[in-house]
Each structure stands twice: as C-alpha cells, then as structure tokens.
Amino acid sequence: MKTFVRCGQLFTGQDDETIKNAALVYDADGRLTYAGPEKGAPKRRDHDRLIDHSRHFVMPGLIDVHTHLAYGNAKTEEDIDLYSPLEFRALRGMFFAQKCVAAGYTALCSPGDAGQISLSIRNAINAGLFDGPRVMAAGPYLTTHQGLTDWYPTWIGAPETSIGKLVHSIDEAIQEIRKQVKNGVDCIKIAMDGIQRRPDGELIAAFTQEETDAMVRETHRQGKKAVAHAVGREATLYSARAGMDLIFHGFFSDDECIAAMKKSGSMLCPTLTQPKNVIEFTQPFEPAGQKGRIEATVARYKTGCANLKKAKKAGIPFLTGTDTGFAVTPYGEWHARELELFVDDLGFSKAAALRAATQTNARFMTQGEAIGVLEEGRFADFVAWDGSPLADLGILLDKSRLRGVYIAGREIVIADRPYDPRKVTDFSLSNWTDLYTQARVAELRGQRRRLEAAE
Template identity: 55%
Template sequence: MARTHVNCNTLFTGLEDTARQHQRLIIEDGVFTYVGPQDSAPAIGAGEEVIDTGEHFVMPGLVDVHTHLVFGNAKSEEDIDLHVSPEFRALRGLFFTQHVLAAGYTSVVVPGDAGQCSISVRNAINAGMFTGPRIAASSNVISNRQSLNDWFPSWVGTPEYFSGRLCATRDEQIAEIRRQAKDGVDLMKIAMDGPHFRPNGEHIAAFTEDETRFMVDEIHRLGKKVAVHAYGREAVLYAAKAGVDVIFHAFFMDDECIEAILKSGSHVAPTFTMLANNTEFAEPYEASTKSGYASMQRRVIEAGCRNLKKAFAAGVPFMTGSDSGFAITPYGEWHAREIEILVDWLGLSPAQALRAATSVSAKMMPATQRVGALEVGRRADFIRVDGSPLDNVAILQERQRICGVYLGGRRIEAQVPGYDPNRVSDFNTVKWSELHTRQRAVEMGKRTLSTLNRQ
C-alpha cells in the first residue's frame, strides 16, 4: 500500500501543550504510521505522495459531541418532531454533514433523534456511498415526564417519530435501551432533567438515582456509551454516580457532583454556545426573548460559569459541543465558538481548549473510529489552518482559515451549495405573532380612530 507523507512546519498533535516544528506525518491505509521529526522520518519511497502544508497550522480534525444532525436548523420543537418525516430528516442530515465538514469538523456525536435517522446517515457514509464526517449515532432521547424531551402535553405522548421517547417505567426504559442497541446506536442519550423546578428554583431530576444507575448499567452492559442532558445538581449527581460517559451542561453542579464526576471518570461538555447565541443574537420580537427564555439563559450562564470553572480547576475533563441544528445554531456556523467560550468564559488555555475539542471529545466516538489526535495508530483526520489557534482560538470560526480538511489522509472538498431554508425546515403553521385588535390596527396606522368610531 502506497504511503502518503505530509510535511508540517507547525503541527499540534491534540495531546500536548505546544505545537511542534518541522514534523512529518506518514499515512498508510488511512491511519498514521509515523508522527515525528522530518529528520528521523522513514525515507520517502519512489512514487509516493508528498503533501507540503507550507505555513499552515496542522491539527487534528475537530470533534463536536453535541450536534443535532437531523433537526434541520429548527425554530421550534414542532419543527423537530411534527412537520417533517423521518425519511426527509435523514436526507437533510446527510446534506448538512457537508456544512459540518467544511467548518473543519471531521467527527460529530449526534445525541438523540427519532428512529434510524442518524444511524442511516452514519451507515451511508461508512459504506462509502457518501463522503461525510465520522458520526456517532443515536436514536430517541430516553425521557420521562419531567424531562427535556417530553415537550408536548401528556395527551399527545411521544409517537415513534418524535425525538424523545417517554420511558416512565423500568420495563419501558429497559425495552427502549435494548431496542436502540439492536438498531445499532453508538450512544444513548438520557434527558435527566428539564423545565421542572422545586419551589426554591432547583431543577428536579426526571429519574431517581436508582433508575439512572439501572439504565446506565444496562446501556454499558450492551456496549454503548451514555450522554445525558443535565442542568440541575440532582440530575448531574445521579448521572455522575451512575458513571455516564458525558454530561451535557452541568451548570448547577456542586462540590458533591464534582467529586462524583472525578470518581466515575465522566466528562462534562458545557455546550454554552447555544446559550451564548441565544442571549446575544435573539431579537426582542422573537419568541425566545418574549417567553423569557433568553433572560433565563443569561442567569444560567452566570451560575454555569462559576460552577464549571470550579469543576475544571478540580480536574473535571471537558469536551466541546455546540448544540448545532437549531435556527440559533445553524450547521457549520458555530461549532468552534464553544472552543472560544472555554477560553474566554471558563479560563482554559488555548491548548487545553483545543485538546478538549480534539483528543478529549474523540473519546465519545466509537472505539472503531480512533480519531482526535495526530498519533500513530489513529485515523488520519486532520485540518490545515491559516494562522495559529494557539494564539487565537477564534480564528477556527473563520471559514476561509480552514484551508484543508482531510479524512483518513484524503483531502475532502465539502459540497455546500446554497439552499432555501423554508423548503428544508420551518414548516410551522403559525400564521400570526400578535393579537390584531382594532386598537392595534389603529396603532399600526392601518385604521384611523374615526373609522373605528363609525363601526
């Protein structure tokens, strides 16, 4: 098998604190067989390919552990669950893999969607039918009555095509877990809490500590990973004690939670990007602002920064997720903002944040997909960046700085044609956003007071 030799003036392995100079990568069968100084590299054979990366900064392809690949940049829960068939969601997801790739993200973890959507996208890519990022796929989010994904009233329930699956009893939980394992997920997501609070404002966990342990043990027994959504102290604590692989958010964790996480070896993916975008970009007329969601998130950010800083200082390992797939976090746009947030809000060094976004986040990928670092034995997924993210991590959000994306040593040109968002998503039937009284018509200058009085 012919080898490919990549000369790198500046190389960041994803495992260290600094970049190395004058390095060479050698790739065979899509895997690194040499990573080290050019001086001591094995000789280049006749006819073998040599890639010169010039002044580019070479680093591992980025990993986002929280991208909702099939949500279609949704504006509402109805957008996610009601208006689009699972088949269309999968096709749409396949389309948006290109936007993710073009942003330098060569691996994504998809935490929760209906049926076989992300599984199908993953299988089509793995079969070589399409070129796309490596995908860790999941199925429905395991939910309970107090969970995030049990969005709709109890009389609606959770039909099969919803992204959440109501599992209110142990029997239902275990049956759902075994169904998902059979269908070939890489991970399962449990919604450990949601918008349910005690009178003192504390989040209520949707599952008991016992139930959580029971589910996580069964998922691990079946060889799958577990991600959980948990804002509140109680949910974080139960998840950590049960030994889940990654906790999304963990904003209200306390010292007991931190201790439990350190003991179990769980990771935390703050996934602040969605909150940051929402508080900064949502306009006053948008439902997100009017409903108080944005101002609630502002308070969550304050508490979250405090607690997450403490956790990182105590040694809790961070991963990076963006919650891409919503209208406030469109695909390919904001994935790398999370890296900037880890530096600016939580005080990580650029190298720490880059490791979080590469080698640490890669731990959520299937064991067969060893990625996330430039290291012998790992798959040769890497990117070329114009400029050093070690000097300024924010440059990773500038598309023109991502000068080359390689999967298994092969350069990929992602296809990102323009598209009409109204034909891809946003099929809501909402027709009006305010109450059109006669008084309001006058205020808007559509009617005059005299026409009103005549009536």
C-alpha cells in the same frame, strides 16, 4: 505507497506546543506511521505521494460531541419533531453532516435524534455512499412524563417521529435501550432534566436515582455509552452517581455533583455556544426574545460558568460541543465558537481548548483511541489552516482559512452548495406573534406604515 504531509506547524493534540517543520506519514489504510519533525521522518521514495502543507498549521480533525444531525436548523420543537418525515430528515441530515466536515469537523456525536436518522447517516458514510464526518449516533432520548422532550400534552403523547421516547417504567426503559442497541446506536441519550421545580426553584430530575442507575447499568452491559441532558443539580447528581459517560450542560453542578463525577469518571460537555448564541443573536420580536427569557438565559449562563469552573478545577474532563442544529446554531457555522468560550468564560488556554476539541473529545467517541491525536497507529484525520489557531482561535470559524480536511488520509472536498432554508425546515403553522385587539391595533396605528409599504 505511503503519503507524506509536510506541515509548517504540527499540533498533535498531545502537547500544548507545536512542532515546526514537521511531517505526517501514513499508509494506504490511512493509519499514521509517523508524526513528528520532518528531519526524523522516514525517507520518502519516488512513488510516495507528497502533500504540501508546509505553509500551514496542521492539527487533528476537530470533533463536536453535541451536534443534532436531524434537527435541521429548527426554529421550533414542533419543527424538530413533526413537520417533516424521517426520510427527509435523514437526507437533510446527510447534507448538514457534510456542512460540518467542510468546516473542519471530522467527527461528530449526534446525541439524540428521532428514529434511526443519525445511525443511517453514519452507516451511509461508513459504506462509502457519501463523504462525511465520522458519526457517533444515538436514537431518541429516553424520557418520562416529567422530562425534557415530552413536550406535548398527554392526550397527544410523544409521536413516533419525536426526538423523545416516552417510557413509563424501568422495564420499558430497559426494553427501549435493548431495541436501540439492536438497531445499532453507539450511545443512549437520557433526558435527565425534569420540568417541575421545587419551591426553592430547583429543577426536579425526570428520573429517580434508581431508574437512572438501571438505565446506565443496562447501557453499559450492552457495551454502549450513556449520555444525559442535565442542566439542573439533581439531574446532574443522579447522572454522575450512575456513571453516565457524558453529561451535557451541568450548569448547576455543586460540590456533591463534582465529587460524584470524579468518583464515577463522568465527563462534562457544557455546551456554552447554544445559550451564548441565544443571548447574542435572538431579536426582541422573536418568542425566545420575549421579556425575561434572555435575562434568565444570561443568569443561567453566569451561574453555569462559575460552577463549571469549579468542576474544571477539580479535574473533570471537559468536552467541546455546541448543540448545533437549531436556528441559532446552524450546521458548519459555530462549532469552533465553543473553543473561544472555553477560553473566555472557563479560563482554558487556547492550546487546552484545542486539545479539548480533539484529544479529550476523542476519549468519548466510538473508535476514540484511533482519532483525536496525530501519532503513530491512529488515523490520519487532520485539518490544515492558513494561520495558527494558537494565535487566534477565530481562524477556526473562518472557512476561507481552511486549506484541507482529511479523514483516514483521504481529502474530503465538499462543494459549497446553496440551498433554500424555507424548504428545509420552518414548516410550523404559526401565523402571528401578536394579538390584534382594538386596543393593540390603536396602539400600533402609528406603525401601520410597514403594511402600507407592502401594498
């Protein structure tokens, strides 16, 4: 039995243009045998199945290469690392993976999570235990005492439940890579940004060039992909020179970084949604909204976009990802905002943004040659929208416009189940955000009505 899908408009992911009155045809194994004008499609037989999207815009399933399945919509780093057991995080991560697929995202990369959470979610979906997106999984970030994700004081260290795995030497890093590969990760995440700055303000990379080279070499030797968190120039440069497959952020890329990326073939996922949401959503009373922090994020965002435009001009492949998993980037909510920001802030056309989120993203993903484009031989991973994202990308953020999500030809239907966010994350023990000295209390007296109202 074959399945025929009538498509009002078909965006294959290969070209900027759509095909009007098109058809997809696929076999029982979910592989496409035809994608093109309905006129040219093979003849449909009586027992073949017909799916009617003749009034819809059909396109490849969207891909987000930067969604942390285990973060749980976290408000604090401690919440990501400490307050819930890995087992609960895995269950929660599965629930949230389903929120993503319900938003039209048929594949995700989860680049850096504690334990073996993302790969367990991937395996459970692949085994058919749950419906969910295709997942490309990493383990904990490799980090140093000078790196991102080694948040806690040295006398605490990096607990086993953290997203960071502290390594003290090249040897330890190599052993950790081999261990993660044995456990079944698809990619190795390296925390390349450091925490110290040079007098001129430049961020110092967490690893040296030599260490970076050794880690990427071993990752590739094991047949896996290497990905890096690198906002700073030095972290980006070392990553690019080492041949890191994917660099997240790259906001301070200069000409040298861009030349190194060109040479080694590194791709970039700027992840604009996370800082943009921080800037626009954070309230003044929140820690992230304290004086200077938003201004710094705005400045970094502006510089980042200017530098990223140069990288785009140089022909570096741009991938879409959002850093979903924080309180400002909840699962299934803002993934497609990245496409709008590609258009507004990086100068992509709408069609180019759509291709970035499908065809280009697939180039990085495991089994990428079989997804991301609707053409003969690839999987029938597709979504149908009531309206054209090429007219308005905002449609992709509106789940009420989504008319179907299919993975390998099978429709995925996820019930929109409400949940109690306070029982899912936000277990941090923080009690106050102010300091109640006599002077502060006197200052606040005029505002005490808030308390009285509560009585």
